[in-house]
Amino acid sequence: MAFLEVENLVKEFTVTKKKEGLKGAVSSLFHPEKYKVRAVDNISFNIEQGEIVGFIGPNGAGKSTAVKMMTGILHPTMGSVKINGISPHKNRKAVVGKLGVVFGQRTQLYWDLRLGETFELLKRIYKIDDKMYKDNIKMLDEVLNITEIIDTPVRQLSLGQRMRGDLAAAMLHSPTMLFLDEPTIGLDIEAKHSIRNFIKQINERCGTTVILTTHDLGDVEELCKRLIVINHGKIVEDGPLNSIIERMAPYRYLVVELASPHHNLFHPAAEVVKTETLRVWFKFDKSRIAATELISDLSKTYPIRDVSVKEPDIEDMIMEIYKKPVIF
Amino acid sequence: MLENVKYYISVALYYFKLSLQKQFEYPAMIISCVFMIPMMYGTGILLLYFMVHNFQPLGGWSFPQLAFLFGIGYLSHGLMMVFSVQNWWIESYVLRGEFDRMLLRPLSVFFQFTVTYINFIGLVDVLVGLTIFLYSCKLINFVWSLHNIITIAFVIIGGVLIRSSIFTIFCSVAFWTKRSESLFLLLNDMLERTTQYPMTIYPYFVQFMLTFIVPIAFISFYPACEILGKDGRIVFPLEMSVYTPIIGIVMFILANMFFNLGLKKYESAGS
Ligand SMILES: Nc1ncnc2c1ncn2[C@@H]1O[C@H](COP(=O)(O)OP(=O)(O)O)[C@@H](O)[C@H]1O
Ligand SMILES: [Mg+2]
Numbered sequence: 001m002a003f004l005e006v007e008n009l010v011k012e013f014t015v016t017k018k019k020e021g022l023k024g025a026v027s028s029l030f031h032p033e034k035y036k037v038r039a040v041d042n043i044s045f046n047i048e049q050g051e052i053v054g055f056i057g058p059n060g061a062g063k064s065t066a067v068k069m070m071t072g073i074l075h076p077t078m079g080s081v082k083i084n085g086i087s088p089h090k091n092r093k094a095v096v097g098k099l100g101v102v103f104g105q106r107t108q109l110y111w112d113l114r115l116g117e118t119f120e121l122l123k124r125i126y127k128i129d130d131k132m133y134k135d136n137i138k139m140l141d142e143v144l145n146i147t148e149i150i151d152t153p154v155r156q157l158s159l160g161q162r163m164r165g166d167l168a169a170a171m172l173h174s175p176t177m178l179f180l181d182e183p184t185i186g187l188d189i190e191a192k193h194s195i196r197n198f199i200k201q202i203n204e205r206c207g208t209t210v211i212l213t214t215h216d217l218g219d220v221e222e223l224c225k226r227l228i229v230i231n232h233g234k235i236v237e238d239g240p241l242n243s244i245i246e247r248m249a250p251y252r253y254l255v256v257e258l259a260s261p262h263h264n265l266f267h268p269a270a271e272v273v274k275t276e277t278l279r280v281w282f283k284f285d286k287s288r289i290a291a292t293e294l295i296s297d298l299s300k301t302y303p304i305r306d307v308s309v310k311e312p313d314i315e316d317m318i319m320e321i322y323k324k325p326v327i328f
Numbered sequence: 329m330l331e332n333v334k335y336y337i338s339v340a341l342y343y344f345k346l347s348l349q350k351q352f353e354y355p356a357m358i359i360s361c362v363f364m365i366p367m368m369y370g371t372g373i374l375l376l377y378f379m380v381h382n383f384q385p386l387g388g389w390s391f392p393q394l395a396f397l398f399g400i401g402y403l404s405h406g407l408m409m410v411f412s413v414q415n416w417w418i419e420s421y422v423l424r425g426e427f428d429r430m431l432l433r434p435l436s437v438f439f440q441f442t443v444t445y446i447n448f449i450g451l452v453d454v455l456v457g458l459t460i461f462l463y464s465c466k467l468i469n470f471v472w473s474l475h476n477i478i479t480i481a482f483v484i485i486g487g488v489l490i491r492s493s494i495f496t497i498f499c500s501v502a503f504w505t506k507r508s509e510s511l512f513l514l515l516n517d518m519l520e521r522t523t524q525y526p527m528t529i530y531p532y533f534v535q536f537m538l539t540f541i542v543p544i545a546f547i548s549f550y551p552a553c554e555i556l557g558k559d560g561r562i563v564f565p566l567e568m569s570v571y572t573p574i575i576g577i578v579m580f581i582l583a584n585m586f587f588n589l590g591l592k593k594y595e596s597a598g599s
Contacts (some may be wrong), residue, residue: 070426072432073428073596074594074596092434093435094434097434101432102426106428112350112353113353119350120342124338124342125434126393126434127335153353161462220331
């Protein structure tokens with residue numbers, strides 16, 4: 001039995017279409033035009049204890065909806081979720097006491113009060129005893145410098161500091177599993193760095209399982225051994241980062257530096273994707289043609305001074321996902 | 329069991345503390361507090377003055393009796409304003425996805441929602457109600473016996489429960505429809521109109537509805553009938569004031585059930 005089991009999970013939202021104008025408003029009042037949006041479309045996967053899994057995909061892909069179902073906020077239209085064998089939908093209280101959840105776009109902190117006040121409330125809600133509270137604050141101070149901001153009213157914190165506060169609040173009761181929905185959104189490099197460091201540290205020190213949704217490829221590259229790529233509510237890829245890049249973007253770039261300007265470079269097995277005066281980028285499928293072959297072909301016809309081969313990165317992979325047509 | 333009660337109380341008290349602290353964070357709040365106490369008495373006295381001059385005996389009720397009815401009703405209204413005004417905002421909680429965080433905590437969502445806010449300004453209404461109530465007690469020569477004090481206390485607590493449960497139930501409709509504001513406005517108006525005057529001025533069927541369908545008549549009318557020895561038109565076994573706290577508790581349980589039913593329909597909010 002895996003730690004988190006997600007099976008054939010589906011979520012449909014019923015949306016009422018808004019019509020324009022007064023006539024539209026009246027007609028929607030009497031004949032509301034409703035349609036269904038499948039935000040999450042039959043996803044299944046397992047996650048083992050101690051993993052850090054990145055959930056990526058474009059805006060509106062269904063990441064947040066999936067997180068809300070896994071954490072028991074939303075009831076699935078179909079399918080099931082089990083955390084440690086228990087369903088958060090059938091037995092919410094038993095499950096959520098062991099979860100930490102942060103939504104980057106919202107906060108659970110009391111906006112007008114010092115950060116520590118929210119911590120004190122959580123201490124009571126989660127029945128955290130004094131010793132555990134002290135130990136956790138000490139740990140959170142080491143990884144997030146939390147005592148530096150604990151007495152500041154939340155509204156006076158910068159976005160990065162507020163996020164540190166939210167992460168700390170989510171960790172106070174030592175959850176076994178942490179869900180982070182876009183925790184680095186809108187942050188500067190330094191803040192991002194400290195949050196990535198935090199995720200790494202708590203995963204190593206406390207063995208916390210982490211599910212992370214993000215747009216930030218840096219987050220994924222630095223943190224996640226495993227990636228789940230979701231688009232239009234479906235899982236398109238699930239596996240180690242490298243092999244996904246390999247599969248989604250099975251090509252290389254050959255960057256050719258010319259000795260003198262030359263137009264209309266051509267090769268039947270490669271595609272020119274970008275040109276500068278003395279530089280040309282070829283994109284080629286490495287299963288169709290080997291780099292050495294391409295280089296030798298090109299150097300026969302063109303005045304080449306230098307070449308380099310570039311691996312596709314995660315950004316290229318994301319581009320591939322965005323390009324995929326929608327199939328209904 | 330005792331441990332559990334202690335736990336819930338400690339959480340509730342901390343929620344209360346934070347929501348008060350939050351309201352005191354704003355200077356406007358402190359200023360209004362400085363002015364509030366004299367203002368509260370001012371309003372109460374003005375209201376009374378207004379009532380003395382405008383209230384004619386109504387449906388066989390004299391002015392002191394009407395003031396007594398009004399006082400009981402207004403006291404429970406004031407306490408409802410302090411402790412459960414957030415029921416009015418269920419619609420916006422639903423639309424803005426504010427139940428997300430409560431669902432993530434290992435506590436009943438209804439409990440969290442009930443204790444999540446305490447409205448300091450609501451005290452104005454409590455003091456207005458208290459002033460009118462005490463004044464009317466004097467006019468009707470209310471006897472401050474232990475029995476009467478306990479009766480009044482239970483009636484008021486029951487009234488608060490009935491009021492807030494009615495709001496919970498009607499505003500929870502937003503879980504299904506995403507809208508409950510018009511229902512709320514209607515209800516608020518109805519509560520105001522029907523708890524201030526004796527039911528006997530309304531047609532019998534209205535009183536019947538407000539007794540058996542939406543038990544508003546138990547908030548102030550029936551207990552006042554009993555204490556003042558007035559005819560309440562509908563006759564029940566036992567003393568009338570016994571029903572108010574019992575119906576209050578039943579309504580509170582129903583409200584909890586209805587709220588939880590609605591919560592199953594809760595869909596958070598897209599971002
Ligand atoms: N509460 C909701 N009600 C209606 N539609 C929603 C709701 N939440 C999300 N959606 C829709 O579901 C789809 C997926 O949204 P979401 O899960 O927020 O995507 P992501 O987090 O990947 O950006 C979107 O089309 C969004 O508009
Ligand atoms: Mg999202």
